[in-house]
Amino acid sequence: MARFLAIHNVSGLTEEEFREKLSAVSKWRPDRRTTILKVYGDLKRGKLVTECEAVEQEHFEDWIKMTGWPAESIFNVDLVMQVGNIWKL
Amino acid sequence: MSAPLEELLKMNREEIQSHNERPTADELRNKTQTYYEDVNVGDELPKYIYSPTPTHLFRWSAAIENFHRIHYDLDFGLNHDKNPSILVHGSWKQSVVPQYLKDFTLPKGWPWKAAFEHRAMLVPGDTLIVWAVVTNKYEKGGMGFIEMDLGMKTQDGVESMPGSATVVLPLKDGADIPYPFVPPTD
Numbered sequence: 440m441a442r443f444l445a446i447h448n449v450s451g452l453t454e455e456e457f458r459e460k461l462s463a464v465s466k467w468r469p470d471r472r473t474t475i476l477k478v479y480g481d482l483k484r485g486k487l488v489t490e491c492e493a494v495e496q497e498h499f500e501d502w503i504k505m506t507g508w509p510a511e512s513i514f515n516v517d518l519v520m521q522v523g524n525i526w527k528l
Numbered sequence: 529m530s531a532p533l534e535e536l537l538k539m540n541r542e543e544i545q546s547h548n549e550r551p552t553a554d555e556l557r558n559k560t561q562t563y564y565e566d567v568n569v570g571d572e573l574p575k576y577i578y579s580p581t582p583t584h585l586f587r588w589s590a591a592i593e594n595f596h597r598i599h600y601d602l603d604f605g606l607n608h609d610k611n612p613s614i615l616v617h618g619s620w621k622q623s624v625v626p627q628y629l630k631d632f633t634l635p636k637g638w639p640w641k642a643a644f645e646h647r648a649m650l651v652p653g654d655t656l657i658v659w660a661v662v663t664n665k666y667e668k669g670g671m672g673f674i675e676m677d678l679g680m681k682t683q684d685g686v687e688s689m690p691g692s693a694t695v696v697l698p699l700k701d702g703a704d705i706p707y708p709f710v711p712p713t714d
Contacts, residue, residue, distance in 0.1 A: 464541055464653040465677045471648075471686060474612045492612050507640055526607030 442516035442528050443491045443499045447508040450485035457482065460506050469505060473498040490516075530574050533659045537685050541655040543578070544683055549574035551631060561636050564672020569662050573632055574678070576624070576658040580616050585652065588620045598676070609654040616650035621680060621689055628658055629695050637697040638709045640673075644691025648682065655683040660693070669712030671705055672697040 457480055461467050467475040472494040479488040487508060491499040496513060503510050519526040539547075551559065586600045597604040598615050605611045629639035630714045650656065659677035667673070674697055680689040697704050 440612060442606075446615075465656075468653050471612075471682070472682065474651075476606070492606060516586070521603055521607075524603065524607075526603075528607060 440492050440494060441496070442450065442519070443496055444514045444516055445489045445492060445499070445503060445510040446490070446512050447487040447489065447503075447510050448485060449482075449487050449508050452482055452485065452487075452508075460508075465483075466506075469502055470498075473502055481516060530572055533575065533657065533661075533681070536575060536657055537681070537683070541683050543571060544655050544657065545577050545579060547575060548577035548584050550576040554629060556634065559631075559634060562632065562697060563700045564665065564667065564674070564699050564702075566664060567662055567672075567674050567697065569665060571662045573628075573660040573662075573678075575599070576628060578624075578656040578658070578671065580620075580650070580651050580654065580656070583616060585614055585616060588617050592617075592619060594619065611649060611651075613651035613653070616652075616654070616656075618646045621646065621650075624658055624680070625678070625689075625691070625693070628660070629693055632660075633695045633697060636704045637642050637695060638705050638707070640694045640711060642678070642691060642693035644678070644689050646684050646689060648688035650680075650688055651711065655682045656688070657683075663692075670699065672699050672702075678680065 445447045461478065469518045475489060476492055477490040517528050519528060530549060536544050536547055571648060574619060589595055589599050598609050598611060599617055600614055602614050605614045625642050625644060626639060629642060633639055658680050660676045662676050664675040675694050678691050678693055679687050679709055683689050698705055
């Protein structure tokens with residue numbers, strides 16, 4: 440598995456729409472190879488950052504198409520620091 | 529009426545959950561005996577539906593004192609083992625099979641033997657369907673033997689635990705299955 444981050448342009452996205460897009464397991468874990476771990480939103484500025492664990496980037500892109508949240512960039516994460524723990528992926 | 533496995537797999541997770549046939553403790557205490565003659569080849573046993581959460585996994589880790597971090601520490605599971613999430617314990621899956629067979633056979637029958645493999649990683653968010661289909665039946669030594677295929681499928685049809693089992697049920701005009709159960713010799 441690999442880790443990906445994406446930055447999305449979602450101008451006009453509302454909290455209600457955000458919730459609706461992620462309201463069921465199948466919406467954040469669409470299949471066994473793709474798990475959306477976290478979605479950060481700055482709805483005022485129309486931006487989202489999503490974090491995904493997937494076998495290949497293509498699987499993450501499938502989810503992005505499904506949500507209709509266009510990504511301006513996608514990154515393959517190879518190093519993580521979380522509350523002092525550093526993980527090399 | 530038990531929904532066929534094939535039908536369950538066409539449903540969404542919430543609908544699948546609504547078909548859970550796992551009996552309550554009271555229902556088990558008052559269960560009517562299923563006799564050998566009541567069972568036919570091709571019958572599907574009741575489906576048990578589980579939707580494990582991180583709380584369930586943590587409770588199981590504590591209960592059996594298995595503190596491997598892949599079962600409760602999401603950061604460790606994701607970043608160290610590269611798993612998709614925290615993982616459902618194989619030992620929990622193993623515990624479901626004897627419970628399932630015991631529930632089916634009690635009060636006077638007994639599970640005899642079961643074998644299965646662990647396949648597929650299961651994670652919180654999965655909906656799990658425990659199923660069994662009768663593949664053969666025969667009488668021996670005044671007892672009724674039921675053979676079955678069984679498993680635990682995910683909502684999207686992945687078989688995570690293919691296996692088989694044999695249970696022993698009393699005949700309608702037969703004696704109770706003795707305890708301890710000793711299989712008849714050929």
